[in-house]
Amino acid sequence: MQDARSGGEALLFLTDEQLRKGIEAMFFAYRGFTADPDRILNNHAYGRAHHRAVHFIHRSPGTTVNNLLGILGVTKQSLNRVLRTLISDGLVESRVGTKDKRERHLFLTTEGATLERELSDAQRKRMRDAYRAVGPDAVAGFRKVLEAMMEPELRRYFKALKDAEL
């Protein structure tokens, strides 16, 4: 039906039509991916930017502001606005570095960890339901494609994250 241009046999998944469907799937899926956390954040007067910060501080406790900047890909001004509110609201603690006193090491407070849990529970639930519905082989393929789509620098960072670090 859509193999007119790829004279080939096993290359049908590379047609423009299939690629476009993949693009749209990515768009619609990302909406679902963020839907549950967005609902929760609305009740807390926070936004997606706060979620991202809280997630990665939880993931890597003691990370520095500079580290976070690289991961999140925003300017320090933008991140600072978010961190400032999280710190003043008592969700994040910022400790001056011991070795290098210019650095600030970020940690979640108990309250911050509570919000993180609430957000990630909702997001994991959707992910778990999706995973369960399709099975481990599909999940493996999913992960492969996502990794291949990343910018090389972030892919390196992503692969360096140890599973055990959680």
Next chain:
Amino acid sequence: MQDARSGGEALLFLTDEQLRKGIEAMFFAYRGFTADPDRILNNHAYGRAHHRAVHFIHRSPGTTVNNLLGILGVTKQSLNRVLRTLISDGLVESRVGTKDKRERHLFLTTEGATLERELSDAQRKRMRDAYRAVGPDAVAGFRKVLEAMMEPELRRYFKALKDAEL
């Protein structure tokens, strides 16, 4: 290494750690997914919202504003601002409905189609490279997980999009 808590055998892909890695993969991959179009849009003084509108108008020529609203999941006021600039810039044409004069049917002009092509070429290239790197089986799994992650309403819409419509 991370199977401590799932007493099970084939359920390792459902551990919290694996789910969290999936969440992060989704986050990083989406950044890659939008990186190329974002660069192009910057040169044109447009944003991601314009991209989305142009994409779906190309996908379904003659679609109404209301249709687009359901697909994009924003308020009509937000979409209207984007459409207004696209129309006044001559990328989109808005025709009053013949049957129902309240409706506006949207079409890309030649200039609009040129921008759409430029954007989707870049985005498809990244998708194609990723697909090629992982092979058809992984791509099938990728698509399955994405579909499972969508909100039911959008999944129905997504599945209804015929491949041939492109």
Next chain:
DNA sequence: CTTGGAAAGTCAACAACACTGACGTAAAAT
């Protein structure tokens, strides 16, 4: 036929969050 409500679309004002640019401070590196 008229009237009243619903639907489609537009205009205006506001908030969140990204950006750039400039500046300041403290500490590390050279």
Next chain:
DNA sequence: ATTTTACGTCAGTGTTGTTGACTTTCCAAG
């Protein structure tokens, strides 16, 4: 001693989302 790095801040701007108020059009009940 000078430069660079890490971090914070102030000011200004742009995109994209929101709500609220409005017009035009359609349709259906009286």
